[in-house]
Amino acid sequence: SGLENPEDFGLAYNEMVTKDSVAADHRLGYINFSYTEPWGWWGWAIGLRPKEDDPKPTHEEMMAILNERAADEEALATKTRSPAxxxxxxxxxxxxxxEGKLRLRRGYVAKWGGYNWCLNASPYAVEEGKLSRCQATYEWEIEPKLALGADGIYLDSVVNSWSAAPNYRPDxxxxxxxPLTFASLDPTPTQLGVWHHYEFIAHLSEDxxxxxxxLMANIFPYNWVFFNHLLDVMGHETWGADNLDKMRAERTLAYHKPYTWLMQ
Structure with a gap:
């Protein structure tokens, strides 16, 4: 960045990883993490760039776009990352x-491609031979950045809107x-999002x-109780002064590990 004398600010971490940034960070004694958010894909991942005033597509329209992208045999044959x-x-x-429909996370953000698909990043979720979010995360995001010398990986958005979402997909x-679970008013077996999150984070942590x-995470209340033991650096964005009791709980559950709050 263009920040003059960054050593004056007590910085510890950087989430941007390039060959030059890694070298610069290491000269200053900073720890360098590479970003990933494997719980979903925004619409940009399949090539969507809607304008702010474009009408929001229906679920059926999103599925039609998704299937059209997936049918691009020419792009698939390249074996390189593509919307297909x-x-x-x-x-x-x-x-x-x-209802057996692919789940879209609530919230539509045009500049990020519209909707965000909810995904299961567990290394066990998809049968061998089919491209999974876990495999793509490693091949497209994790391994290339570690090869540049990154000190670790930064997991974004360990947040209830994903971790509390039930998954009814039979395979x-x-x-x-x-273990599977069920809602108090509905006996249908389901996989709570926190458990396929756990399977990915535990796998990545050990690796x-x-x-x-x-391993660092932008981890929101109250996901700490599931994941803190797998992480090395924790914290989350905040938009104001948090409740003191909650902040004390966060600090306590981090034990001797760093816990940081990012004021937005």
Whole structure:
């Protein structure tokens, strides 16, 4: 960045990873993390760039676009990242709602491609031979950045709108490594999002630590109780002064590890 004398600010981490940024960070003693948000794909991943005043597509229209992208055989034949490959990760790793439809996370943001697909990033969720979100995360986001010398990986948005979303997809349920659950008023078996999150984070944590790397997360209340033991650096965005009791709980559950708040 253009920040003059960055050493004056007590900085510790950087989330941008390039060959030059890694070298610069290491000269200053900073720890360098590479970004990923494997719980979903915004519409940009399949090539969507809507304007702010464009009408929001229906679920049926989104599915038509998704299937059209996935059918691009020419792009798939290149074996390099493309909207067609991303479409297949959504079709294979997508979370189902109770009606058997691919789940879209609430909230529409045109500049990020519109809607965000809810995905199961567990390394066990998708049968071998099909492109999964886990595989794509490693091949497109994790390995290239570690090869540049990044010190670790930064997981964004460990947040309830994903971790509390139930997954009713039968093939995912069959491959879950954690017990299924059900709602108090509905006996239908489901996989709570926190458990396929856990399967990915536990896998990544063990992998990174085995390579001498670190894992950081933007982790929101009250996901700490599931994941803190797998992480090296924790914290989350905040838009104001949080409740003191909650901040004390966050600090306590982090134990001796760094806990940071990012004021937006």
């Amino acid at each position: 490959h991303a479409a297949h990760t959504i079709l294979n790793s997508g979370v189902y709602d109770k 995912h349920l069959a491959r879950s490594h954690h 990174l630590h085995g390579r001498g790397k670190l």
